[in-house]
Amino acid sequence: MTRISRMLRGAALAAGTLALGAALLAGSGPATPARAAGKHKIFLSMSFIGNDWQAEAANMVKAMALHKSLADKVDLQVQVAGPNAQRQIQQINAMVQAGAEAIVVFPISPTALNQVVKNACDKGVLVFAYDAEITEPCAYNVHIDQTEAGRVTAEWLAKKLNGKGNIVVVTGVPGTSVDNLRTAAAKEVFAKYPDIHVVGEAVGMWSQAVARTELSKILATRTWDDIDGLWMQVGCYTANAMQLEAGKKPEQLLPCAGEGANGGRIQMLPVGTEVEGASSPYAPLGAPRISYASPPYSGALALKLAVQKLEGKDVPKKVILPLPIVTNDTVKLCDQGTWEEMKNGCNAFKPSIVPNPGWFASIFSEQTPEIGLNAALVGQPEL
Amino acid sequence: MSALSGNGARMTALARLGRSLNRSRGLVIAMLAFAALFLVVDLISQGPLSYFDVSFLSSGGATLAIAAVGETLVILSGGFDLSAAAVISLVNVVLASNMDMTDMNASVPLWTAAGIGVGALAGAFNGFFIAFLRLQPIVVTLSSMFILQGVTLLVMDKPGGFVSPSLGSAYLGDAIPGVLPMPLVLLGVLGLLWLWLKKSRFGTALYAVGSDPESAASTGLRVDWVRFAVYVLAGGLYGLAGVFISAQTGSGDPLVGNPMLLSIFAAVVVGGTRLGGGRGGPLGSMFGAYILMIVVNILLVLNVSAYYSTIAEGTILVLAVLGASVSRDSVLARQLRAAGRRLGAARRGQLPGQLGGGDRRLKLALPARRRATTAVGFGQRHAETLRFALPAYLCFLGVVLVTEIWLGHAVGNWTYWNSLLVLSCFLAILALGQGTVILTGGLDLSVPWTIGLCGILLAGLVKGSDVALLYALPAVLLVAVLVGLVNGLGIVVLGLSPIVMTLAMNGILQGLALIYSGGTPDGFSSPLLRWFMTAKLVGITPVVFFVAAFVVFAVLLLGRTAFGRRVYGIGNGQRVARLSGVNVDWTLVGVYVLSALCSCLVGVLLTGFSGQASLGMGDDYLLPSIAVVVVGGALITGGRGHYLGMLGGVLLLTALQTLLAGTTLPYATRAILFGLVVLGAVIALRERRAG
Structure with a gap:
């Protein structure tokens, strides 16, 4: 008998601790805002937050919600699902139950969410997917054309090499649609040039750090002299840094088709350009590059479109964003990074303002005058 | 008279109830914790929970719950299965790529059987190597995880395919509309099956094998067949989980299951099953799974900021497990009494x-002089160590030879060796930390974000200045000591299982890294640190000298110091160690501090190597850090292993990755090859029949 009562006491204690924990948690997060009258309840369901792109995209969505044009219309709640599609399914369900009017989502899987998204649509909830796609027809999608991204960059590289040479390919996360479409399109281009040989292929996981270890592995059995060009989804900045470490001069850097990291953009500026805060390898090198990206503003744009739709405007089901392409001819340093300034064509940011070279610089869109550099950096909208 | 005896009968009935409650305390607490969390959700959400909420909740956690049941069986039998999540992905793509797009009414029993069959086949693969070749479960299932991931990508290289809606309506619909959703029925059936199985001879055998395989064998149980059957059964359950997720998503995605791996283990542990076997049960794991899933709802309702969500999850995990252990016999209570x-x-x-x-x-009469003993040769003295350490080196040499033949520029090329050693340095350092933890019978899952947080802190403090390195380096190492202390104290004082404590810690550290960096880590490594990792001194990168010194340090630490001997002592038997006067508690704390320091050092070196720190920079190091330790001949249950063996494992894995990166093989093939080589390496480690 005493044992039972002990058990019950233990259980009560357990329940108590949990409740206490919950209470503590409630204290640690911002308090649940009372639902203001007339505000649209919108949720953001993110994926894994532990990488630069995701964090930047989240900042831009938050900034968009804070902009004066939306601040009194939108009650935005941000949630992270982690890398697990199961949890995102559960999260979207919970958002529907919590009375969401619209859900902006970075889909972990383009297909796994179909059922739950359909469910949400059936209940009258708008679902906007950004960056990656949701194939369920009732969802709204905002992203770039990944096939075009692969094709354009591969063509640039082939032309740069005059259709001849050994190249190394560094892909993204295997098994994802985005990686698949980009890589397949690029390989299709390379196949058209019989004198272009892919001599090494590595899985880069869309990370500068992984690109560095994978390139090091490839270079264990080769030298830079065996390689004429690089096609990387992420990692050109790192590849250039590694070539400098290996003793190459800036004018000897190999052409590299790759991501839109700010470090890479700064490296594209002609040698000798005055750039505040630059220090090698995060410095102007005149590196031959084409720089493209899945722009991190897509989530913010999705939010804006969701609000427009909620207000009764017509919004297309599929918004294909223009592919942000920057080459050595078009790269231009920004001074402050306001939206106005970017509209006039600048697309690289000073290291003194953006100390992280892996930070994604493709943040400009004609359609989002609400957000500029400050939005991406600290989640503050333009005035 | 009769009244008295009746009273006595009631007493014994109560006592029996008490006993059985006590035996299934894990289950009871998991149920209560779930109920408490459910109430929290109910109380703080707007309006009462409707049938739809319950239905959604039940389908949301079902995949995890089913998979956790399978994992529980394996763990009850004393095993470990890392391939669970990979099986789920495989079954998902097999179904999605083979179902006919036009057939809206595909047969549910047929495709369910197909899914379970695929899973059971994968389980049979694991079971064969584990039961009959007596290989360590963790390595076999780690290899099969890579192999299965490769096969999955061969079946389907990107999301797509089609799963008939008939499956969806069968598994996600209502058993009784408005009252009982189908997933709960499915789990109920599984629960009943388990209760039947538990009462059967097989169930008894399962617990017996998990508690003490040798006693089980001597009572006449066919331990190998029981083990084999467990893996097949578990595989079938992962298969069923794969069928369920296919029904739920209506399509295929080759990556859908993979991130569930750690959640599956967390669900099992939260459900009250003890790692190492013999205690707990699948019913608790089901509740464990739902506890983990309902946390998502709680975070949503409370509107916990995204940066804090991993911290909150970690805290809830610890609290749930801690709640389950509150009793007079719990470690915490014992520690308090002892204090x-x-x-x-x-x-x-x-x-x-x-x-x-x-x-x-005690006065011991010492012999007047040492009796002349026959000198024991080096080979004989170290026979055991050599036997377990050599296979890794032999495989390593094999891989180097293959590299030479396939790619050239290897054996005679100093650049190759230099790159290999530089790339090995991260795992070589982690192997000491993780290896020491494993030697004591634990596991450190907080490696990834200890690396990440240290790297980010260092880059943020250093900001490219060599002078700043002078105080930044001690500062981040101090942070690591703190992390290790908290890990160790959680395990020793609170009595949490190492997996739970370090998993929770990993989440908390991730949150801290996010909060510190605001999502974009700034700063970069100082020139000195970059020089250390990338420059060449007469063709040798400076870090190679450091690694050489580190190896000597590690060998001496584990082999020649009192600390090292205590570590082995604890791994061979905690109670024996305690009775022999080893301060088990402080040694364990020291082990986790060591592991955190090693991870932190890797974070620092990685920052130097990459020039900057990034979020998630440590993610790729968790499983390899465990793999190298085990491939190097260490026993995952502790007590056996030599650092030089682990170093062999490091070299083997790094050389293998270098070889595969130099080829243009597709990723799927590489994953399969990687798994096969690791498996091949451990077959050489095979234990002879227990004797």
Whole structure:
């Protein structure tokens, strides 16, 4: 008998601790805002937050919600699902139950969410997917054309090499649609040039750090002299840094088709350009590059479109964003990074303002005058 | 008279109830914790929970719950299965790529059987190597995880395919509309099956094998067949989980299951099953799975900021498990009592240290002189170590030879060796930390974000200045000591299982890294640190010298110091170690501090290597850090292993990755090859029949 009562006491204690924990948690997060009258309840369901792109995209969505044009219309709640599609399914369900009017989502899987998204649509909830796609027809999608991204960059590289040479390919996360479409399109281009040989292929996981270890592995059995060009989804900045470490001069850097990291953009500026805060390898090198990206503003744009739709405007089901392409001819340093300034064509940011070279610089869109550099950096909208 | 005996009968009935409740305490607490969380959700959400909420909740957690049931069986039998999540992905793509797009009414039993069949086949693969070749479960399933991931990508290289809606309506619909959703029925059936299985001979055998395989064998149980059957059964359950997720998503995605791996283990542990076998049960794991899933809802309702969500999850995990262990017999209670007694003794002046400093050692008559012993040769003295360490080196040499033949520029090329050593340095350092933890029978899952947080802190403090490195380096190492202390104290004082404590810690550290960096880590490594990792001194990168010194340090630490001997002692038997006068608690804390320091050092070196720190920079190091330790001949349950063996494992894995990166093989093939080589390496480690 005493044992039972002990058990019950233990259980009560357990329940108590949990409740206490919950209470503590409630204290640690911002308090649940009372639902203001007339505000649209919108949720953001993110994926894994532990990488630069995701964090930047989240900042831009938050900034968009804070902009004066939306601040009194939108009650935005941000949630992270982690890398697990199961949890995102559960999260979207919970958002529907919590009375969401619209859900902006970075889909972990383009297909796994179909059922739950359909469910949400059936209940009258708008679902906007950004960056990656949701194939369920009732969802709204905002992203770039990944096939075009692969094709354009591969063509640039082939032309740069005059259709001849050994190249190394560094892909993204295997098994994802985005990686698949980009890589397949690029390989299709390379196949058209019989004198272009892919001599090494590595899985880069869309990370500068992984690109560095994978390139090091490839270079264990080769030298830079065996390689004429690089096609990387992420990692050109790192590849250039590694070539400098290996003793190459800036004018000897190999052409590299790759991501839109700010470090890479700064490296594209002609040698000798005055750039505040630059220090090698995060410095102007005149590196031959084409720089493209899945722009991190897509989530913010999705939010804006969701609000427009909620207000009764017509919004297309599929918004294909223009592919942000920057080459050595078009790269231009920004001074402050306001939206106005970017509209006039600048697309690289000073290291003194953006100390992280892996930070994604493709943040400009004609359609989002609400957000500029400050939005991406600290989640503050333009005035 | 009759009244008295009736009373006695009631007493024994109550006592029996109490006993059985106590035996299934894990289950009961998991149920209560779930109920408490459910109530929290109910109380703080707007309006009462409707049938739809319950239905959504039940389908949301079902995949995890089913998979956790399978994993529980394996763990009850004393095993470990890392391939669970990979099987789920495989079954998902097999179904999605083979179902006919036009057939809206595909047969549910047929495709369910197909899914379970695929899973059971994968389980049979694991079971064969584990049961009949007596390989360590963790390595076999790690290899099969890579192989299965490769096969999955061969079946389907990107999301797509089609799963008939008939499956969806069968598994996600209502058993009784408005009252009982189908997933709950499915789990109920599984629960009943388990209760039947538990009562059967197989169930008894399962617990017996998990508790003590040798006793089980000597009572006449066919331990190998029981083990084999467990893996097949578990595989079938992962298969069923794969069928369920296919029904739920209506399509295929080759990556859908993979991130569930750690959640599956967390669900099992939260559900009250003890790692190492013999205690717990699948019913608790089901509740464990739902506890983990309902946390998503709680975070949503409370509107916990995204940066804090991993911290909150970690805290809830710890609290749930802690709640389950609150009792008179819990470690925490024992520690408190012991502390109380020590305090009392100190007040009475009875502590050993207070009793005067006389020599109270037993007088042992020493032999007048050492008897001349026949000199034991080096080979004989180290036969055991050599046997377990050599296979890794032999495989390593094999891989180097293949590299030379396939790619050229290897054996005679100093650049190759230099790159290999530089790339090995991260795992070589992690192997000491993780290896020492494994030697004590634990596991450190907080490696990834200890690396990440240290790297980000260092880059943020250093900001490219060599002078700043002088204080930044000690500062981040101090942070690591703190992380290790918290890990160790959680395990020793609170009695949490190492997996739970370090998994929770990993989440908390991730949150801290996010909060510190605001999502974009700034700063970069100093020139000196970059030089250390990337420059060449007469063709050798400076870090190679450091690694050489580190290896000597590690070998001496584990082989020649009292600390090292205590570590082995604890791994071979905690109670024996305690009775032999080893301060088990402080040694364990020290082990986790060591592991955190090693991870932190790797974070620092990685920052130097990459020039900057990034979020998630440590993610790729968790499984390899475990793999190298085990491939190097260490026993995952502790007590056996040599650092030089682990180093062999590091070299093997790094050389293999270098070889595969130099080829243009597709990723799927690489994953399969990687798995096969690791498996091949451990077949050489095979234990001869217990003797």
